[in-house]
Amino acid sequence: MRKKPSLVDAVVPIAVLITLLSFSVFLFGDSSSAGPNQIAMIFAAAVAALIALKNGNDWHSIQNAIVKGISTAMAAVLILLAVGALIGSWNLAGTVQAMIYFGLKILSPDIFYVATCIICALTSLAIGSSWTVAGTLGIGLMGVSQGLGLSPAMTAGAVISGAYFGDKMSPLSDTTNLAPAVAGVELFSHIRHMLWTTGPSFVIAIVIFSFIGLGGVSTGADTNMGMIGDVIAANYSLSFPTLIPLALVFYLALKRYPALPTILAGALAGVLVGLIIQRPAVLALADSPDLPVGLALLKGVWITLFDGFVANTGYEMVDNLLSRGGMNSMLSTIFLVFSALSFGAVMEYSGMLARLIESILAAAKSTGSMIAAVLVTSVGVNIVAADQYLAIVLPGRMYRAEFSRRGLHPKNLSRAIEDAGTITSPLIPWNTCGAYMAATLGVPTLAYLPYCFFNLVNPLISMLYGFRGITIEKLEKTEPTDSQAESASSI
Numbered sequence: 092m093r094k095k096p097s098l099v100d101a102v103v104p105i106a107v108l109i110t111l112l113s114f115s116v117f118l119f120g121d122s123s124s125a126g127p128n129q130i131a132m133i134f135a136a137a138v139a140a141l142i143a144l145k146n147g148n149d150w151h152s153i154q155n156a157i158v159k160g161i162s163t164a165m166a167a168v169l170i171l172l173a174v175g176a177l178i179g180s181w182n183l184a185g186t187v188q189a190m191i192y193f194g195l196k197i198l199s200p201d202i203f204y205v206a207t208c209i210i211c212a213l214t215s216l217a218i219g220s221s222w223t224v225a226g227t228l229g230i231g232l233m234g235v236s237q238g239l240g241l242s243p244a245m246t247a248g249a250v251i252s253g254a255y256f257g258d259k260m261s262p263l264s265d266t267t268n269l270a271p272a273v274a275g276v277e278l279f280s281h282i283r284h285m286l287w288t289t290g291p292s293f294v295i296a297i298v299i300f301s302f303i304g305l306g307g308v309s310t311g312a313d314t315n316m317g318m319i320g321d322v323i324a325a326n327y328s329l330s331f332p333t334l335i336p337l338a339l340v341f342y343l344a345l346k347r348y349p350a351l352p353t354i355l356a357g358a359l360a361g362v363l364v365g366l367i368i369q370r371p372a373v374l375a376l377a378d379s380p381d382l383p384v385g386l387a388l389l390k391g392v393w394i395t396l397f398d399g400f401v402a403n404t405g406y407e408m409v410d411n412l413l414s415r416g417g418m419n420s421m422l423s424t425i426f427l428v429f430s431a432l433s434f435g436a437v438m439e440y441s442g443m444l445a446r447l448i449e450s451i452l453a454a455a456k457s458t459g460s461m462i463a464a465v466l467v468t469s470v471g472v473n474i475v476a477a478d479q480y481l482a483i484v485l486p487g488r489m490y491r492a493e494f495s496r497r498g499l500h501p502k503n504l505s506r507a508i509e510d511a512g513t514i515t516s517p518l519i520p521w522n523t524c525g526a527y528m529a530a531t532l533g534v535p536t537l538a539y540l541p542y543c544f545f546n547l548v549n550p551l552i553s554m555l556y557g558f559r560g561i562t563i564e565k566l567e568k569t570e571p572t573d574s575q576a577e578s579a580s581s582i
Contacts, residue, residue: 093147098450100142101443105475108135108434116537124520124535125423132430132521136437143441153437160436163478164428166351167523171421171428173354174226174531175399177336179416180361181230182400183376183392185333185369188323188413190231195238195320203241204300207232208253208545212293215257218344219264221517221524224254226354226531227340233532237412238319247534248542249300251517256293256545259513260285263347266483266513273487274494274505281509284502287562288510288553296545322409326402328368336360362392375403415533424530428477431521435476439485444475448489458499462507462557465490466550469511477522482512500564510553514546 111131115123140153181187198206211232215224229250236246258264262278271281323329340357348356365373366388374384377391399417402410438444448468455464465486472482486508494504516524520536529536541547556562 096142096146096441096443096446098446100146101438101446101450103142104135104139104434104438104443105447107138108132111135124427124526124529126426128521129423129426129430132427132434136430136434139434139437139441139443142443143437146441148441153440156440157433157436160432160439161429163480164432164523167527168425168428169351170222170354171424171527171530172418173351173358174222174527175416175418175421176396177226177354177358177361177416178230178420178531179395179399180358180365180392181336182402182413182416183365183369183373183395184336184361184363185327185329185372186336186361186364187231187234188327189329189333190228190337191234191238191412192320192323192329194231194235198235198239200239200241201304203236203239204245204249204304205297207236207246207249208297208300211250211253212257213253214341215254216261217257218341219258219261219267220344220350221251221254221258222527222531223340223344223350223353224257225250225528227337227357229254229532231337233534234412237408242542243532243534244538245303245542247528247532247539248544250532251528251539251543252293252296252300252545255514255517255543256289256296259289259509266479266509269480270483270487270509270513271502271505273484274491274501274508276500276502276505281502281505284506284562284564285509288506288549288556292545292549292552295548299544318406319409319412322404322406326404326409327372330368332364332368335364358396362396365395366392372402376401421530424526427521427526428523431477432523435478435481438475439481444472444485445489447471447475448485452490452493457558458497458560458563459554459558461490461493461497461499462503462563463554465504465507466511466554466557469508470515470550473512473516473519473522477519479513479516479522479524482516483508486512495566498566500566503563507553507557511550514549518543518546 108131111134112128115127115131119127143153144150211224211228214228215221232250233243233246236243259267260282261267262282267282268278271278336357339360340353343353343356373388373391376394377387379387379390397418399415399420402413404410451464451468455461468486469482472485473479487504490504491501494501516522517528518540519525520529525536
């Protein structure tokens with residue numbers, strides 16, 4: 092017979108995980124996400140499974156839970172593979188080169204970080220997808236930052252800060268629709284309520300990025316700008332058609348096409364543009380002079396999609412900048428996601444995750460501590476379950492009745508789970524969002540984390556509002572919460 096796990100049962104796997112991850116980072120440094128962290132996750136999942144067996148769960152059910160947990164990430168895995176192909180094909184087409192070249196002409200070091208943040212915010216607000224913004228504009232902006240001699244980690248922080256602001260505030264975003272649905276509140280009421288915490292957080296991020304830019308943190312920018320721009324112009328065609336893949340992706344995103352076919356269409360467009368405009372680069376990649384031209388072109392494209400693009404300009408800095416992509420480049424990230432979700436699935440199925448949340452709820456006596464409990468729970472689920480959607484759904488489901496019982500409007504709940512569940516997901520290396528951003532932008536999660544100012548400030552402001560009672564709305568007695576909740580849940 093299954094029995095409810097004790098608090099000690101629930102804490103032990105977390106302690107094991109934290110200990111192993113600490114050793115992983117200590118022993119392997121930045122390369123810990125390339126395999127060591129995955130082993131830590133698997134061992135922690137094994138410990139959780141042993142505790143679940145002790146409490147009467149059978150192995151077959153645990154295994155099914157793991158398979159089910161991993162299956163929730165299959166859409167993300169397919170997108171990761173598609174983004175790998177897109178990065179390679181856009182380098183092949185000259186799309187990335189054109190973005191870097193024109194970016195170097197337009198942007199200067201003193202405004203680069205703040206401009207990056209604002210550009211990504213506006214684009215993400217328009218299309219409702221932080222992943223699409225990072226996988227398109229983000230890639231080009233990372234290249235521009237290197238050409239300007241700026242920090243890749245800080246640039247990634249600016250990209251993520253802007254992308255997640257726009258994603259969070261866009262009515263087109265899936266998480267922005269999911270949070271009010273599970274909390275039981277109308278979508279635009281939720282978005283308006285988020286402005287109170289999200290607006291100040293974004294302004295703070297913009298101010299910080301502006302001051303950093305004025306501080307002049309570039310290193311050798313003038314030399315790099317000229318050299319990188321000249322080398323790119325000398326080796327690749329930078330005509331307008333090279334930007335067609337970028338325009339196509341944004342058009343499909345604005346038309347609300349699903350992410351996977353949108354990114355695959357962008358990758359295919361990159362292949363076609365590369366074959367037409369950058370044929371010398373495609374043939375150089377194939378490195379098969381004995382083959383007929385048609386087969387050599389096919390080989391070059393094939394290599395690009397599965398193993399990435401390799402630049403051969405004769406300048407090491409430029410070659411390192413442009414040699415990226417391919418589905419193979421995403422495999423360690425997918426390994427990390429699978430390992431993390433296995434751990435999270437065992438914790439959720441066995442009831443250990445719920446037991447941790449119950450302990451937090453029991454300690455929340457005041458309105459401020461209640462809001463803090465939701466924020467901590469959402470961050471905790473992001474860490475333990477490694478999935479942004481679970482970090483929204485689980486707290487929303489578990490705290491909804493308690494918010495109603497305490498007379499708190501459900502939009503306080505929906506705002507809190509977005510302020511922590513959505514915003515902190517890219518800050519955790521093994522979370523699907525953190526793994527995606529690190530793989531796409533080419534910067535380890537822990538390296539860019541200190542510079543994601545919006546993502547770091549937003550939960551703190553939300554917690555401050557909770558304890559000070561700022562914009563915390565009460566539930567009116569006449570308000571038909573049950574019918575409203577049922578309506579919202581059907582979204």
